[in-house]
Amino acid sequence: MPSHPLDHWALDPDVRHLNHGSFGAVPRTVIEELHALRAEMETNPDRWFRRLPERVAQARTDIAAYLHTPAQTLALVPNASAGVSTVLASLELPRGSEVVITDHAYGAVAMGVARAAARAGAGVRTLHVPLDATPEQITSRFADAVTDPRTQTSLVVVDQVTSATARLFPVADITRHAHAAGALVLVDGAHAPGMLADPLAQAGDADFWVGNLHKWPCTPRGTAALVARGDRAQELYPLTDSWGAPDPFPMRFDQQGTMDLTPWLAAPRSLEFVEEQFGWEAARGRITELAGEAQRMLADALGADTDAVGGSEAPAMRLVPLPGGAATDQAAAHTLQRHLSVAIGCETAVTTWHGRGYLRLSAHLYNDRADYAHLADHLPAALTEAAA
Template identity: 70%
Template sequence: MTDQPLTDQPHWTLDPSVVHLNHGSFGAVPRTVQAAQRALREEMEANPDTWFRELPGRVGRARAAVGRFLRVPADRTALVPNASAGVSTVLAGLALPRGGEVLLTDHAYGAVAMGAARAAERAGARVRTLHIPLEATAGEIVAVFDGALSGATALVVVDQITSATARLFPVAEITRLAHAAGARVLVDGAHAPGMLADPVGLAGGADFWVGNLHKWCCAPRGTAALVARGPEAQSLWPLTDSWGFPHPFPRRFDEQGTGDHTAWLAAPRSLEFIDEAYGWDAARDRMTKLAEVAQGLLADALHADLTAVGGSEAPAMRLVPLPAGLATDHPTAQALQRRIAAGTGCETAITSWNGRGFLRLSAHLYNTVTDYAHLAERLPGVLTAASPPR
C-alpha cells in the first residue's frame, strides 16, 4: 500500500531524476498551489495600487482559513514568514525579568536557541538547557521539566516535534507544569501542522505557539502561523513596523508595506488540495506508516540499533543512527548530506545531536517504499567511503 502514491505524481513538480526524501526541511509545493501563487503575483503586477490597497483584507481572510485548519480563532492567529520568525517575534515582545531564566532543551532548533540566548542577554536573564535523552518516554520528559522548573523560570521554550532528533514532546503536560510554576510557554511547532491533526490543541493552552505551513501542509515557503492567547498577545508586534501599527494583534501583522504575501494568500489552497486529493486523515496515516517502514529498511541496511532512538518518535519523522564518527557536528553533517546526494541521487536530511550523527527520515505523499529501498541499497557504500580511518 505504501509503495504506490495515492494520486498521480503530476500533482508535484519535483525533479524525477532525484529521489526526494527530505520533505521535513523545505517541503514541496503542489502544482495547483504554484499556479494559484503565480496568478496572485500576476494580479499584483497588473495593478499594484489596487493590490496593496486590498491586501490587508485578503491577508485577514487567509489567516482566518489557516486558523480554521489549526482549530483556533482568527483573532488569535497571525501569519509570519516561518517558525523562527515567530519565535523571534515572541522573544522581542516579552519582557523577561532581570535575573530570570529561559528554559530550553538540548533538542531545540539552533536558530531558536541562539535567539533565546540573545533575548536573555538583552534582558539580563539567563538560558538553562535541559538534557532529554533520545530514548526518554513522555513521562520521563515531563519528569525532567518538573524537576527543573523554579520560581526563576520566566519562559519555557519547548519543541512540539524536534527538528534534529524527530521527537514528539508531551507539550500539554509541560505547559501545565510551567503555568503552575508561574512561567509562560512558547511551543515551537515548526513541524507540527499537517503531521498532527490538532497541534495547537495538543499544546495544552500554551501562551504562544508557532508552526510552519511549508512543511507537511505544502504551502509556499515563507508561510507560518503564530498563535497567541491571553492579554500578552498584545505585546507581539511584527519585526518591521509598518502601517498595521495602530491595529491590535493579530491585525497589525496583516499590513506590512510592500512585502510579497502571495505565499500567505495561496496557503489555504494547499490545505484544500491535500484534503481534496488525499483526505487529511488518510494522508497522516499513510505518511506515518511509510516513515515506520522506511526506518526499518534503512536500519537493516546500516545494521543500526534502533533502541537508541526509541521513546517518543514523531509520526512521520524517524531517526536512523549513523556509524560512529560520522556527522558529529553541523558542518560535517552538511558535508555528508552533500556527499550522499552526489553518491545516491537522494536528497536526505543528516542531523547531528550531542556529537552523534543521524539520518532523519521524513515521509510525504509523493514518497514510496521503493524510494527508501533505493537509498538503502546505495547508502552503505557511500557511508563506508566517508567513514574516518580507524
C-alpha cells in the same frame, strides 16, 4: 489524472526527495495559483496593495480554521523562527530570571533565546533530554527545572516536534507544570501542522505557539502561524512596524509594507488540495506508516540499533543512527548530505546531536516504499565511500 502522487508536485522525478521536513514541496496547482497572484500584483500594484490587508485577513481566517483556532488568535509570519523572534522581542523577561529550553532546540531558536536573555539580564537553562526518554520522563525533567527553588523560571521554550532529533514532546503536560510555577510557555511547533491532527489542542494552554505551514501542509514557503491566547496576545508586534501597528493583534500583522505576501494568499489552496486529493486523516496515516517502514529498512541496511532512538518519536520523521564516526559535527553532516545527493540521487537530512550522526527520514504523500529501498540499497556503500 496523475498516475503517481509525485505527479501532483513539480519535484524532479529523477531525484529521491526524502527530506520534506526541511523545505517542504509545493503542489503544482498551488504554484499555478501563486503565479497568477503575482501576475495580478504586477498588473496593478496600487490596487493590489490597497486590497492586500483584507485578503490577508481572509487567508488568515482560512488557516485558523484549518488549525482549529479562532481567527483572532492567529497572525501570519514568514516562518516559525520569525514567530519565535516576535515573541522574544515583545516579552520583558525579568532580570535574574531563567528561560528553560532543551538540547533538542532548533539552532536559530536557541540563539534567539540566548540573545533575548542576555538583553534582559536573564539566564538560560538547557535541559538534557535523552533520545529514548518517555513522555513521562520528559515532563519530569521540565517539572524539576521550573520548580527549582534556586531560580525563577519566566519562560519555557519547548519543541512540539524537534527538528534535528525527530522527537514528539508532551507539550500540554509541560505547559501545565510551567504555568503552575508561574512561567509563560512558547511552543515551537515548526513541524507540527499537518503532521499532527490538532497541534494546538496537543499544546494545551500554551501562551504562544508557532508552526510552519510550508512543511507538512505544503504551502508556499514564507508562510507560518503565530498563535497567542489571552491578554498577552496584545503585547505582540511585527518585527517591522508598518501601517497596521495601531491595530489590535492579530490585524496589525496583516500589513507588511510592500512585502510579497502571495504565499500567504495561496496557502489555503494547499490545505484544500491535500483534503481533496487524499484526505488529511488518510494522509497522516499513510505518511506515518511509511516513515516507520522506512526507518526499519534503513536500520536493517546499516545494522543499526533503533532502541536508543525509540522514546517519543515523531509520526512522519524518524531517526536512524549512522555508523560511529559519521557526521560527528554540523560541517561533517552537511558534507555527507551533499555526498548522498550527488552519489546516489537522494535528498536526505543528515543531522548531528551530541557528537553522533543520524539520518533523519521524512515521509510525505509523494514518497513510496521504493524511495527508501533505493536509499537502503545504496547507503552502506556511499557511507564507505564518504569515509575514505
